[in-house]
Amino acid sequence: MAIPLALIAFWPSPVDKPVSRQISWVLTFLHHHGIPNWFDYGTVESSANVVMFVPVGFAAALAFPSKHWLQIGAFGLLVSGCIELGQLLFLHDRFAALSDMATNTTGAMLGAAIASLLRGKSIARSKRHGRSTFP
DSSP: OHHHHHHHHHOSSOTTGGGHHHHHHHHHHHHHTTOOTTSOHHHHHHHHHHHHHHHHHHHHHHHOTTSOHHHHHHHHHHHHHHHHHHHHHHOTTSOOOHHHHHHHHHHHHHHHHHHHHHHHHHHHHHHHTTOOOOO
16 A cells, blocks of 8 residues: 555656546536536546545554544644655655645545444444454
């Protein structure tokens, strides 16, 4: 999980650059077929940032089950801040953005919340069947 994240985060040029035309074409097609214009390139990019950090939050919540999802969100913020700082300092074709930190943190918290829900269901199922659970 860390390697794909690092490759995406520290690729020398924006990772969507090779497919930006195709994304624009798909968005134009969707707009002509009823999707609202507010669903634009920025929305796609922000959504991708959220999705990219869901596994970070999910894995962190499983690794540290005693941590609250907000604490996992703080971890996501820290990781995202390091990424954005690295892009700012070392990658002249990439852009550091506070909005990326916000969407990445949201993804980490969402991943942690999903892990918590699944862990809760697993514990409840184990109790119903009289099995021991892990924390």
